[in-house]
Amino acid sequence: MTRTVYLNGDYLPETEAKVSIFDRAFLMADGVYEVTSVLDSKLIDFDGHAKRLKRSLNALHMDMPMTRDDLLGIHRELVRANDLENGMIYLQITRGAPGDRDFVFPDPETCPQTVVLFTQSKPDLADSPAAKKGIKVVSIDDIRWGRRDIKSVQLLYPSMGKMMAKAQGADDAWMVEDGFVTEGTSNNAYFIKDNKIITRGLSNDILHGITRAAVLRFAAEAQMDVEERNFTIEEAQSADEAFITSATTFVMPVVAIDGKALGNGTPGPRAARLREIYLDESCKAAI
Amino acid sequence: MTRTVYLNGDYLPETEAKVSIFDRAFLMADGVYEVTSVLDSKLIDFDGHAKRLKRSLNALHMDMPMTRDDLLGIHRELVRANDLENGMIYLQITRGAPGDRDFVFPDPETCPQTVVLFTQSKPDLADSPAAKKGIKVVSIDDIRWGRRDIKSVQLLYPSMGKMMAKAQGADDAWMVEDGFVTEGTSNNAYFIKDNKIITRGLSNDILHGITRAAVLRFAAEAQMDVEERNFTIEEAQSADEAFITSATTFVMPVVAIDGKALGNGTPGPRAARLREIYLDESCKAAI
Numbered sequence: 001m002t003r004t005v006y007l008n009g010d011y012l013p014e015t016e017a018k019v020s021i022f023d024r025a026f027l028m029a030d031g032v033y034e035v036t037s038v039l040d041s042k043l044i045d046f047d048g049h050a051k052r053l054k055r056s057l058n059a060l061h062m063d064m065p066m067t068r069d070d071l072l073g074i075h076r077e078l079v080r081a082n083d084l085e086n087g088m089i090y091l092q093i094t095r096g097a098p099g100d101r102d103f104v105f106p107d108p109e110t111c112p113q114t115v116v117l118f119t120q121s122k123p124d125l126a127d128s129p130a131a132k133k134g135i136k137v138v139s140i141d142d143i144r145w146g147r148r149d150i151k152s153v154q155l156l157y158p159s160m161g162k163m164m165a166k167a168q169g170a171d172d173a174w175m176v177e178d179g180f181v182t183e184g185t186s187n188n189a190y191f192i193k194d195n196k197i198i199t200r201g202l203s204n205d206i207l208h209g210i211t212r213a214a215v216l217r218f219a220a221e222a223q224m225d226v227e228e229r230n231f232t233i234e235e236a237q238s239a240d241e242a243f244i245t246s247a248t249t250f251v252m253p254v255v256a257i258d259g260k261a262l263g264n265g266t267p268g269p270r271a272a273r274l275r276e277i278y279l280d281e282s283c284k285a286a287i
Numbered sequence: 288m289t290r291t292v293y294l295n296g297d298y299l300p301e302t303e304a305k306v307s308i309f310d311r312a313f314l315m316a317d318g319v320y321e322v323t324s325v326l327d328s329k330l331i332d333f334d335g336h337a338k339r340l341k342r343s344l345n346a347l348h349m350d351m352p353m354t355r356d357d358l359l360g361i362h363r364e365l366v367r368a369n370d371l372e373n374g375m376i377y378l379q380i381t382r383g384a385p386g387d388r389d390f391v392f393p394d395p396e397t398c399p400q401t402v403v404l405f406t407q408s409k410p411d412l413a414d415s416p417a418a419k420k421g422i423k424v425v426s427i428d429d430i431r432w433g434r435r436d437i438k439s440v441q442l443l444y445p446s447m448g449k450m451m452a453k454a455q456g457a458d459d460a461w462m463v464e465d466g467f468v469t470e471g472t473s474n475n476a477y478f479i480k481d482n483k484i485i486t487r488g489l490s491n492d493i494l495h496g497i498t499r500a501a502v503l504r505f506a507a508e509a510q511m512d513v514e515e516r517n518f519t520i521e522e523a524q525s526a527d528e529a530f531i532t533s534a535t536t537f538v539m540p541v542v543a544i545d546g547k548a549l550g551n552g553t554p555g556p557r558a559a560r561l562r563e564i565y566l567d568e569s570c571k572a573a574i
Binding site for chain 1: 292294301302304305306307308309310311312313314315316317318320348377379381386387390391392405408409428429430432433434439440441442443444445446447450451453473474509
């Protein structure tokens with residue numbers, strides 16, 4: 001089936017959705033994005049993503065191109081048009097396509113933003129086989145730019161990191177800077193030790209995960225404490241459990257770090273419980 | 288006049304040159320570029336740019352999509368089709384447009400690279416008014432990723448840097464990391480003190496400028512020594528002269544750094560001499 005995608009006001013077959021070679025995202029990575037999960041044809045944490053989108057845009061001196069309700073309307077129309085039950089909606093906003101390439105920002109009055117949304121179907125998104133098996137991560141240097149709190153499309157290194165992980169037979173990479181874990185290639189990183197969840201605190205160094213915020217809120221419900229602080233790979237390797245969170249993996253158990261198995265090498269009970277709570281609560285609140 | 292641009296084998300009017308929204312440069316900045324100057328309808332340092340392009344592609348595990356001669360042919364055809372006398376040719380190669388968004392690299396067998404080239408006309412490129420007046424720079428933090436030797440399209444921060452410079456009434460920014468100047472937003476940075484040219488040494492921290500290499504070769508001809516080492520903003524501010532180099536500014540005098548005028552605030556004689564030698568020699572060798 002050919003997807004219907006959204007591009008600058010039009011709903012188009014995906015093969016016809018094209019942008020100018022002068023688009024600033026294509027030429028200089030000048031764009032931001034969000035990914036929202038869809039379960040049972042409903043949007044998970046939509047307002048969290050809309051708020052973070054606005055934050056990313058503001059940080060780059062771009063405006064929200066439409067109201068929250070209009071944005072919601074497009075998301076819903078894409079779910080409908082593509083008969084999407086489970087999967088995600090990807091949204092990207094760029095500073096538009098001026099008539100030529102220039103480091104100087106174009107005037108927003110004459111250069112409208114590019115707005116693109118498309119769906120990705122993942123029938124087993126919630127009931128993921130990976131969540132039952134857990135994933136293996138390896139550590140790599142974090143050499144990304146310093147504003148990782150802005151969800152920009154500068155994803156070349158995370159993509160390279162994913163390939164480095166695969167080359168080592170792992171599923172993903174945790175990035176390390178100045179000796180401490182920042183985050184995964186497209187997710188936040190956690191470990192659990194003595195019934196306490198440890199994860200890095202918020203700053204410009206990591207993405208302010210929407211799922212992260214929700215999971216930390218739900219921790220109390222799972223009778224767990226939370227401590228936000230820097231941690232090393234070695235400390236995480238000696239943990240009882242570890243996991244990642246993101247909009248599309250929810251809570252995903254990590255069973256090995258740099259070849260060292262955690263516990264007995266299978267998903268831990270607390271991560272499984274957090275995943276269950278997150279999915280329950282998020283589906284209840286889905287719109 | 289509508290430019291003729293090159294896109295994946297076709298010569299097209301610029302308004303028709305579009306790429307898929309799934310292009311990896313658009314979605315995750317997975318592409319590299321080069322800019323080659325054109326003077327008197329001839330290409331400056333073409334082989335230097337072709338070599339660096341190959342280096343950037345290799346670093347990202349991408350292949351050169353065509354031979355040096357085919358690449359030269361496209362450059363020349365664009366010069367001809369656009370009647371380009373003075374200006375530049377921009378070239379970008381991306382990992383292509385797979386059918387969907389995925390951090391995992393697509394298989395090059397099924398996902399051909401995207402190759403784009405377009406011209407920019409600058410009638411006064413060599414005889415630039417800015418070169419007579421000199422430019423003012425301000426310092427900003429260098430928060431870019433760690434592989435600046437790869438000429439990737441992750442240019443969001445350099446573009447932001449250009450805007451930060453403009454906001455301060457300056458022309459460009461010099462980026463500073465760990466107390467030392469790395470480079471300008473799209474150029475290498477130099478100062479001259481006691482007849483010696485000081486510029487940062489090559490590493491992953493800066494772009495390996497094609498014009499930089501040529502200018503350092505020509506320094507002897509201008510009776511100057513060269514020292515490649517780290518330097519601070521303060522040291523550059525106390526210099527006799529300063530300048531930048533890039534493929535499109537050649538040698539461009541810097542007359543103020545963070546509001547501090549260098550010398551009498553006008554372009555110095557040595558930078559002017561280096562510009563002259565570079566232009567003479569490069570035009571002689573142009574193809």
